[in-house]
Amino acid sequence: MAVVPTTPREIEQAARVIREGGLVAFPTETVYGLGANALDASAVARIFEAKRRPSFDPLIVHVADRAMLLRVAREVPPQVEPLMEKFWPGPLTLVLPKAEAVPGIVTSGLPTVAVRMPAHPVALELIRQAGLPIAAPSANPFGYLSPTRAEHVERMLGEAVDLILDGGPTRYGVESTILLLAEKPVVLRHGAIPLEELESILGRVELRVGESVRPLVPGQLPQHYAPRTPIQVARPDEVPKELRKQSGYLAFQDVPKGFKLVKVLSPTGDLREAAAHLFEALHQLDRLGLPAIYAEPVPEEGLGRAIMDRLRRATVKD
Secondary structure (H helix, E strand, C coil): CEEEECCHHHHHHHHHHHHCCCCEEEECCCCEEEEEECCCHHHHHHHHHHHCCCCCCCCEEECCCHHHHHHHECCCCHHHHHHHHHHCCCCEEEEEEECCCCCHHHHCCCCEEEEECCCCHHHHHHHHHHCCCEECCECCCCCECCCCCHHHHHHHHHHHCCEEEECCCCCCCCCCEEEEECCCEEEEECCCCCHHHHHHHHCCCEECCCCCCCCCCCCCCCCCCECCCCEEECCHHHCCHHHHCCCEEEECCCCCCCCCEEEECCCCCCHHHHHHHHHHHHHHHHCCCCCCEEECCCCCCCCHHHHHHHHHHHCCCC
């Protein structure tokens, strides 16, 4: 495994690794992805092996243009067009009818495939140079914190990855929003595109986040995105004083007193900044070996929904 800069030479090398059936971790605007040729079942199987990911959890396929989209989606419904016009390239994943060329391992045997066109220039160039759609979940062990820096990938997956493209910290810091367009539009996972922006185009959008026992898309399992340190969502005054002295705290805006270490997501209370810092702050707290981490709830509006979704799924249930 090698960590390399995102120069044209290294991107070309990474594209060759993808074409030859290897695994490449690469930056997107959301989090780092662990990519393989989406049309090669054996290559995709390596993703599941590296992540220790259950086979019933489908993957997102990343494309670089419309021609590549039509290689993985059997059809593109008309109502998808205004969404692609506004949000692609970008952090919106669309669930579409699957083309026959996509192996069942990618979709966990489902007749639909989750597809997006990333906005990160390195991700797009990698896909273009590979000439293939790339299946890529987050580049982390299954269920653990998503990586927002190359060093997170290196520390968590190590030699399981053939190449890591280091593009610096990601922009959004939370995964893409996932949308299913059935009889009615349904959000299956909160993410970097807020619900309000989708409803400005589609009208009322239903929420079906975390309802599926067998996931239709990634990120629907009840416990996900978890650090190794036990974490609970609680306001500072809800944490007993004797526990604060030995615990870490993930604060939204202000620094509470009495905790061993506090990480603040956004001193100005900006939800976009908070989302971008979420996983990095949790990685930092998790590395300290503390007995517990407490996280302050944020307003559940805009990107606050995605933040709270990740925090609730990271919480260890009794």
